[in-house]
Amino acid sequence: MNENLYPALVDYVFDYCGRFMNDKENKANWHHFAIEKSGNGTKEGFYNHFKETKHISSDPEVLALLENGFNAFKIKVASRIYNEHKEKLDLNLCPKCFKIARAPQAKQCRFCFHDWH
Numbered sequence: 001m002n003e004n005l006y007p008a009l010v011d012y013v014f015d016y017c018g019r020f021m022n023d024k025e026n027k028a029n030w031h032h033f034a035i036e037k038s039g040n041g042t043k044e045g046f047y048n049h050f051k052e053t054k055h056i057s058s059d060p061e062v063l064a065l066l067e068n069g070f071n072a073f074k075i076k077v078a079s080r081i082y083n084e085h086k087e088k089l090d091l092n093l094c095p096k097c098f099k100i101a102r103a104p105q106a107k108q109c110r111f112c113f114h115d116w117h
């Protein structure tokens with residue numbers, strides 16, 4: 001893991017920089033969502049729906065991305081995106097402590113509580 005990547009930055013990159021996900025990562029993200037939403041397959045209606053929309057994957061490469069759990073997947077994806085696209089990411093950093101804000105439009109820092117309204 002990149003030493004600059006702390007949990008809040010992982011969350012931000014994963015949630016707001018999704019356009020930099022590659023095809024397999026995108027499919028893995030959908031797969032995880034579909035499995036959660038369908039209660040691991042117990043909610044048949046949801047399960048069949050996601051099967052039909054092809055959001056449930058059987059691609060071994062996609063499933064391998066999730067084999068260590070969703071959090072490990074998030075860290076892996078966010079690290080790759082951060083390392084490969086750092087200059088292109090629209091990171092909303094606190095002007096005082098330079099840590100990441102909670103969301104792109106946020107104007108208050110959750111770390112040092114600085115306010116830049």
Ligand SMILES: [Zn+2]
Pocket residue numbers: 094095096097098099109110111112113114
């Ligand atoms: Zn701050």
